[in-house]
Amino acid sequence: MSAILKAVNLTKRFPGVIANEDVNFELRVGEVHCLFGENGAGKSTLSSCLFGFYQPEGGHIEINGEVANFKSPRDAIHMGVGMVHQHFVLVSEFSVLENIVVGTHESGWRLNLADARQRVAGLCAEYSIDLDIDARVGDLAVGQQQWVEILKALYLDAKVLILDEPSAVLTPEEALRLFRIIDHMKELGLSILLISHKMVEVMKADRVTVLRKGKVVGTVRPADVTPNELTRMMVGRDVELRMVRDRSDDAGREHETVLNVENVSYRNSRGKLALDNVSLHIAKGEILGLAGVSGNGQKELFEILSGVLIPDSGNLSLDGERIEGLPSRHYMDRGVGMVPDDRFREGLIPEFNIRENMILGWQRHDDYTNGIFLDQKQIGTIADGLIDEFQIATPSGATPVNHLSGGNAQKVILAREFVHSSKLLLANQPTRGLDLGVIEYVYKQIISKREDGYAVLLASEELEDLLNLSDRIAVMSGGRITGIVDPQTTSIEEIGLLMAGGKQDQAA
Amino acid sequence: MTSSSLEAQPVQKSKLKIERRVNPKASWTLAMYLLAIIFGFALTALLLMTSGADVLKAFTALFKGAFGSPKAIYSTLAKSTPLILTGLATVVAFRAQVWSIGQEGQVYAGAMGAYFGCLVFLGLPVWIYLPVVVLSGMIGGALLGGLAAYLKDRFDVNEIISTVMMNYLIVFLLSYLIGGGPWTEVSTTVVYQQTEPVPEASHLPFLVAKSKLHIGFIIALVSALVCYVLLEKTPLGYEIRAMGFNPIALAYRGTNIGRTTILVMMISGAIAGLAGVAEIFGTTHRLRADTLYNLGYTGIIIGMIGGLRPLGTVVAGIAFGGLASGALYMKLLAQVPSALVPAMQGIMLLTFLCAAVAARYKLVRTKSDG
Numbered sequence: 001m002s003a004i005l006k007a008v009n010l011t012k013r014f015p016g017v018i019a020n021e022d023v024n025f026e027l028r029v030g031e032v033h034c035l036f037g038e039n040g041a042g043k044s045t046l047s048s049c050l051f052g053f054y055q056p057e058g059g060h061i062e063i064n065g066e067v068a069n070f071k072s073p074r075d076a077i078h079m080g081v082g083m084v085h086q087h088f089v090l091v092s093e094f095s096v097l098e099n100i101v102v103g104t105h106e107s108g109w110r111l112n113l114a115d116a117r118q119r120v121a122g123l124c125a126e127y128s129i130d131l132d133i134d135a136r137v138g139d140l141a142v143g144q145q146q147w148v149e150i151l152k153a154l155y156l157d158a159k160v161l162i163l164d165e166p167s168a169v170l171t172p173e174e175a176l177r178l179f180r181i182i183d184h185m186k187e188l189g190l191s192i193l194l195i196s197h198k199m200v201e202v203m204k205a206d207r208v209t210v211l212r213k214g215k216v217v218g219t220v221r222p223a224d225v226t227p228n229e230l231t232r233m234m235v236g237r238d239v240e241l242r243m244v245r246d247r248s249d250d251a252g253r254e255h256e257t258v259l260n261v262e263n264v265s266y267r268n269s270r271g272k273l274a275l276d277n278v279s280l281h282i283a284k285g286e287i288l289g290l291a292g293v294s295g296n297g298q299k300e301l302f303e304i305l306s307g308v309l310i311p312d313s314g315n316l317s318l319d320g321e322r323i324e325g326l327p328s329r330h331y332m333d334r335g336v337g338m339v340p341d342d343r344f345r346e347g348l349i350p351e352f353n354i355r356e357n358m359i360l361g362w363q364r365h366d367d368y369t370n371g372i373f374l375d376q377k378q379i380g381t382i383a384d385g386l387i388d389e390f391q392i393a394t395p396s397g398a399t400p401v402n403h404l405s406g407g408n409a410q411k412v413i414l415a416r417e418f419v420h421s422s423k424l425l426l427a428n429q430p431t432r433g434l435d436l437g438v439i440e441y442v443y444k445q446i447i448s449k450r451e452d453g454y455a456v457l458l459a460s461e462e463l464e465d466l467l468n469l470s471d472r473i474a475v476m477s478g479g480r481i482t483g484i485v486d487p488q489t490t491s492i493e494e495i496g497l498l499m500a501g502g503k504q505d506q507a508a
Numbered sequence: 509m510t511s512s513s514l515e516a517q518p519v520q521k522s523k524l525k526i527e528r529r530v531n532p533k534a535s536w537t538l539a540m541y542l543l544a545i546i547f548g549f550a551l552t553a554l555l556l557m558t559s560g561a562d563v564l565k566a567f568t569a570l571f572k573g574a575f576g577s578p579k580a581i582y583s584t585l586a587k588s589t590p591l592i593l594t595g596l597a598t599v600v601a602f603r604a605q606v607w608s609i610g611q612e613g614q615v616y617a618g619a620m621g622a623y624f625g626c627l628v629f630l631g632l633p634v635w636i637y638l639p640v641v642v643l644s645g646m647i648g649g650a651l652l653g654g655l656a657a658y659l660k661d662r663f664d665v666n667e668i669i670s671t672v673m674m675n676y677l678i679v680f681l682l683s684y685l686i687g688g689g690p691w692t693e694v695s696t697t698v699v700y701q702q703t704e705p706v707p708e709a710s711h712l713p714f715l716v717a718k719s720k721l722h723i724g725f726i727i728a729l730v731s732a733l734v735c736y737v738l739l740e741k742t743p744l745g746y747e748i749r750a751m752g753f754n755p756i757a758l759a760y761r762g763t764n765i766g767r768t769t770i771l772v773m774m775i776s777g778a779i780a781g782l783a784g785v786a787e788i789f790g791t792t793h794r795l796r797a798d799t800l801y802n803l804g805y806t807g808i809i810i811g812m813i814g815g816l817r818p819l820g821t822v823v824a825g826i827a828f829g830g831l832a833s834g835a836l837y838m839k840l841l842a843q844v845p846s847a848l849v850p851a852m853q854g855i856m857l858l859t860f861l862c863a864a865v866a867a868r869y870k871l872v873r874t875k876s877d878g
Contacts, residue, residue: 308760329762338760346760351753356746361761363743373741 004029004064004191005050005081005160011058012045019045021214022059027160032182032192034205037234038293038461042214043195047162050193051083052076082153083162088145092138096120096148099137100155116155123154127185142270143174161185162193167201179204197234197293199227199500210234231496235463244468245447247488256284258455259305259424264314264324266300274300275311276479282424282455287446289470289487290459291495294429297479298459299341302428305457306338307331318424332361337421339413341429341459343406347413350402354394355383357401358416386415391441407438414445425449425456431465443469463492477501537867544863548856552848555855559845566842573837574830580837582719586791588829590615590783592728594807595814595821596735597649597780602816603739604772605752610656610671611780612804613678614649616797618781619788620682621648623691623703623795626710634709641710642727642785649781650774652678657773661766667773675804682797691795702796712790724786729822731779736818738775748772780804802850809853813860828853 003026012020020042027033035043048054050061052070061068063079070076073083090099101116120133131147140148146166153161163182167175179201182192186206194205202208203222210217210233217233259282266275275297282288292298303309305316307328316324318334340346348357359368359379368379384397390411394404401409410430417425427446431439447469450456460466466473467487474484475498483498553563574584594611601608625644629637652674659665685691687701695704712722739745747768750758759765783803792799810828814820835849 306760307762327762327764328760329764332762340760345754346757349750349754349757352750356750360750360757361763363746369743373737374743374746376741 002029002065003027003062005193006062006065007046007050007059008062009059010046010049010056010061012049012054012056018214020049020056023211023214023216025209025216025219027191027193028207029191030186030189031206032186032194032204034194034196034202034208035211036197036202036208036230037211038197041211041234043211044164045214046211047083047164047193047195050076051081051162077156077158080157080159081162082156082158082160084146084149084153084164084166086164088149090137090145090148092136094137096131096133096135096137096140096151099148100133100152104156120151120155123151126188127154127181129181141174143178146178158190160191160193162195164195165197166194167196167198175201197500199230199497202230203227227497227500228493231493231500235492235496257281258284258319259457260315260317261305262315262317264301264304264311264316266304266309266311268300274479275304278314278479278481280474280481280484282457284423284455285450285453286471287450287456287458287469289466289473290457290476291463291466291473292459292476292499294341294461296476296499298428298476300479301476302338302340302426302457302459305331305424305426306336332420335422336424336426337417339410339417339425339427339430341432343410343413344402348401348409351400353398353400354387354392354404354412355379355397357412358383358386358397360416362416362420386419390415390445407434410434410438410442414442418445418449421454423454425454427456428459429461430458431460431462439465463495466495467492475499536870540863540867541860543866544856544859547862548852548859551855551859552852555848555851556844559848561842561844566838566844569838569841570831570834572841573834575834579719580833582716582721584826584830584833585725586720586722586829587832588826589722589724589728589790590787590803591806591810591828591832592822592825593731593783593786594780594804595810595825596728596731596807596818597776597783597804598808598811599814599816599818599821600735600739600748600779601772601776602811603752604748604768605755606657606660606769606772606776607668608653608656608671608773608776609668609808610653610674610773610777610804611783611807612802613671613675614652614777614780615784615787615800615804616678616682617652617777617784618645618649619784619795619800620678620685621645621651621781622785622789623706624648626706626789630707630709637709638712641789642782645781645785646778647781649777649779649784651777653773653775653777653780654770657770661769679797682795686795686797693794700796701798703794705794706789710789711793712786720791722786722790724782724790727782727786728825731782732818732822735779739818744768744771780807783807806853809857813857815864 005027007023007025010020010023010025011018023042023046025046035046037043045054049056052073052075055071061070063081068075068079091102094102097113097117097120100120101113117133123129124131124133129147129151131144131151137145137148150161166178182194186192194201196202205222207219207221208230209219210230212234220230261278261280264275264278265273268274278297278301280288290298290301300309304311307323307326307330310325314324315322318336321334323331323334344350349360359365362368363374367382369375370378380397387394387397392404392408392411392415394408401412404412414430425446430442430446434442443465446456446458458466458469467490470487472484473487473490473495475482475495477499478501482501485494485498549567556563556566573580575581594615597611597614622641622645625641629640632640656667656670656674659670660667683701686703691703693700693702693704712724715721715723715725739748747758747763750763751765751768755765784800787799787803788795806828810824811821814822814824831849831852835846838844839846
């Protein structure tokens with residue numbers, strides 16, 4: 001079979017990061033090809049290059065053996081490449097038909113809906129897509145909206161269809177249907193590039209290309225490998241030099257439970273069950289690692305544990321006191337510290353200076369006020385002390401935090417949360433995007449809190465770090481805890497399988 | 509292709525590029541604002557020419573009417589009083605990124621609250637009567653503002669829509685009350701839309717005898733000072749500013765955004781209400797709709813030109829007071845249609861908004877990267 005779409009030595013850099021380096025990849029006519037890799041491995045960057053959304057700095061793209069120079073997605077569409085993004089681009093007030101036709105530039109000045117209707121109906125029949133093309137898109141379920149996106153690409157004569165994590169928003173039944181129709185499309189000669197990190201879907205593809213840290217690890221046929229081998233390729237064979245916690249005191253640990261979570265469920269605003277009957281507990285002086293591909297409920301779990309979200313059902317107790325439903329203020333007052341994963345959006349006021357950010361959430365506390373006024377002098381003294389203690393590199397405490405590097409900004413959050421909390425630390429991806437030196441510093445601080453007797457919940461995409469630091473590791477997938485493992489006896493393969501949905505129904 | 513539209517033509521091997529400033533310099537900002545004034549006047553001059561007026565004569569008359577004599581200055585400051593207050597109301601709301609357009613309605617609500625107060629509390633000793641009247645006005649404005657915030661918090665009603673709608677509602681309510689309703693003046697034979705004159709004891713004292721300048725101007729200055737202290741020195745001000753920049757992080761760290769929004773809108777409403785009080789009890793001395801018209805909307809322009817800062821708002825308010833006061837002179841002496849004054853205000857707003865954006869960028873000369 002010949003290659004319809006090919007990337008040759010493709011390199012794409014973003015400021016400070018190499019998102020794709022010397023990537024060679026080919027999509028053959030009539031195959032389902034899966035791009036597999038962790039978050040940040042470069043899957044989305046590669047597909048965005050193939051769709052003309054990004055322009056590569058090195059290498060090139062070939063279509064049917066000819067060099068294609070995509071300046072924008074419009075060029076890619078013109079050459080028969082269609083893409084369905086994770087986040088749909090639809091006008092909810094328009095009908096299905098209108099959404100498909102609008103913006104195609106074929107209609108000219110006058111919209112010829114009659115012809116379009118015939119073609120769209122024809123496409124639906126050809127690919128056995130069951131959809132009312134006159135329905136208002138806003139009234140459709142998410143799964144059906146995805147069909148509209150796919151029809152948009154087919155309407156523009158796509159020969160190559162790029163699907164970016166298409167099942168992420170689907171229910172299991174909808175996903176099954178999607179994959180049946182993907183198979184059908186393949187039989188009709190379409191070539192499909194599927195981005196996924198779900199093992200079940202990956203194993204269904206004809207070929208899999210595994211990406212890690214922007215590079216191609218290899219292209220294999222799922223029939224020739226085991227899921228374990230694929231996971232290994234994804235996570236990486238070579239163990240990097242990482243923080244290792246001294247485990248000599250593990251045996252004599254206290255077992256007093258600080259946080260107890262029982263059967264917590266939460267449905268998000270789009271109606272998806274983000275947390276499905278989650279139960280876990282964390283003891284005093286214990287680090288509970290939380291593994292999982294991001295977007296599998298970790299964020300919602302952290303938000304519920306810090307009082308930002310209120311669970312639909314289930315119990316939370318902190319030191320024996322029931323706290324579900326209380327506003328986040330109460331969690332803070334009871335000694336819960338939170339390091340959110342999106343630090344500039346959720347943890348800091350970027351335009352405020354370091355001193356002001358050090359008291360975020362505590363601006364009404366007696367320590368920082370003098371009568372009805374903020375006690376600027378006291379705030380300055382305390383904040384500047386923290387700047388020294390946490391080695392934050394800054395000209396002064398009056399520097400706005402949006403002038404700081406990611407690592408220093410993270411240290412501002414750590415300093416604030418450490419100093420104002422007393423028993424529970426929630427750290428969601430505290431090292432994401434930081435360089436090695438800072439990562440080590442952050443972990444050292446978290447370990448010191450463990451030694452102080454904190455209960456710590458630590459989520460990370462770096463499995464090695466979780467293995468090295470945690471007392472136990474909980475794995476999340478699809479809003480459920482798919483397993484709780486002992487880092488001393490488990491393997492990356494076991495965790496990888498649990499992350500991909502793995503053995504279900506394991507007791508937490 | 510698209511990026512080159514921002515760049516000047518390459519001169520030899522270097523080109524000019526526009527870059528965002530990390531730290532806007534005060535001197536550069538000031539220069540941009542000066543440029544805005546010059547541009548504003550130049551555009552206004554063009555407008556005056558199209559109307560066939562003598563530009564030089566018109567501008568001379570404008571300045572004379574605004575700042576040419578002590579009397580002119582008093583009149584300017586009197587006219588600036590409600591504008592500074594509605595400007596401050598805008599500052600408090602917009603700094604929290606609560607997009608209230610309700611200052612207009614809150615001015616009416618303030619005037620009505622104070623008028624109600626002056627009827628109810630008539631007979632109290634003067635030293636307590638006047639403060640109570642002023643306070644009633646503030647409560648009137650605060651209630652209207654608080655209502656919009658409550659709707660936003662409880663039912664997620666967009667504050668822009670609700671405040672604009674309430675502006676209409678409150679004007680109609682006032683029209684009813686003074687155009688046939690219980691507050692309508694009965695003593696004259698002709699029915700105007702106005703009340704009886706308010707009791708003398710409720711008049712805001714004049715600062716300068718035989719001028720229009722009343723104590724409301726001092727109230728406006730004190731309000732500006734209070735706004736500054738509130739925003740910069742108190743925990744609530746911290747929350748207001750933080751909410752304007754990043755409400756998500758603020759909510760993550762335990763501040764109730766809905767409650768803060770309600771407080772912000774009540775404070776903003778109370779200040780806008782003061783503008784209504786100042787105009788009715790300092791200038792017209794009876795409640796009527798026409799003198800309150802547009803004070804709130806102009807306040808939005810003033811707050812924006814003032815850079816959403818209390819001090820800047822005072823300066824912008826006085827400038828606009830001068831514009832209003834000089835416009836009469838300009839109309840009389842240079843036969844300029846008075847409709848050009850709001851047009852001038854609009855032009856000034858646009859040039860100042862451009863200047864505010866320009867102040868955040870700089871031109872840099874870079875080596876061409878081929």
